[in-house]
Amino acid sequence: xxxxxxxxxxxxxxxxxxxxxxxxxxxxxxxxxxxxxxxxxxxxxxxxxxxxxxxxxxxxxxxxxxxxxxxxxxxxxxxxxxxxxxxxxxxxxxxxxxxxxxxxxxxxxxxxxxxxxxxxxxxxxxxxxxxxxxxxxxxxxxxxxxxxxxxxxxxxxxxxxxxxxxxxxxxxxxxxxxx
Numbered sequence: 035x036x037x038x039x040x041x042x043x044x045x046x047x048x049x050x051x052x053x054x055x056x057x058x059x060x061x062x063x064x065x066x067x068x069x070x071x072x073x074x075x076x077x078x079x080x081x082x083x084x085x086x087x088x089x090x091x092x093x094x095x096x097x098x099x100x101x102x103x104x105x106x107x108x109x110x111x112x113x114x115x116x117x118x119x120x121x122x123x124x125x126x127x128x129x130x131x132x133x134x135x136x137x138x139x140x141x142x143x144x145x146x147x148x149x150x151x152x153x154x155x156x157x158x159x160x161x162x163x164x165x166x167x168x169x170x171x172x173x174x175x176x177x178x179x180x181x182x183x184x185x186x187x188x189x190x191x192x193x194x195x196x197x198x199x200x201x202x203x204x205x206x207x208x209x210x211x212x213x
Contacts, residue, residue, distance in 0.1 A: 105204020
């Protein structure tokens with residue numbers, strides 16, 4: 035599909051409203067193909083989005099700071115990237131790349147040294163182009179009634195946000211819902 039040649043505006047805001055979510059998702063029941071995992075996801079506190087010249091949102095990416103524990107070490111703050119979406123009518127035109135790049139620029143200013151995300155295995159290549167690599171060991175996340183190992187449910191990925199940052203050793207445990 036050809037690049038989009040209409041004016042676009044980059045915007046930032048807090049949580050997605052129900053109206054914004056509906057505009058991005060459209061009539062797709064499960065735009066992330068994540069329903070099969072049966073997980074609850076953490077709402078993102080900050081969003082970077084692109085809207086067209088009519089003011090409609092066409093792409094968004096969410097950010098949230100969470101605590102993650104690695105092995106027996108004390109938890110550290112990590113920026114979670116998630117909820118990356120491009121409306122169905124605008125896919126294949128580079129909006130995903132742009133909104134991820136802009137979100138990562140904001141993440142670098144949020145304080146934590148690393149960013150993490152959860153995605154479907156077939157989407158991992160998109161994030162690799164932004165410096166993410168897969169977390170190789172077990173990854174655990176909280177759910178309201180249990181702790182779930184998400185290894186094998188797609189990909190968990192990380193990347194440094196600060197020079198010299200590295201992923202600590204040990205089993206990864208997100209202290210809260212996945213993002």
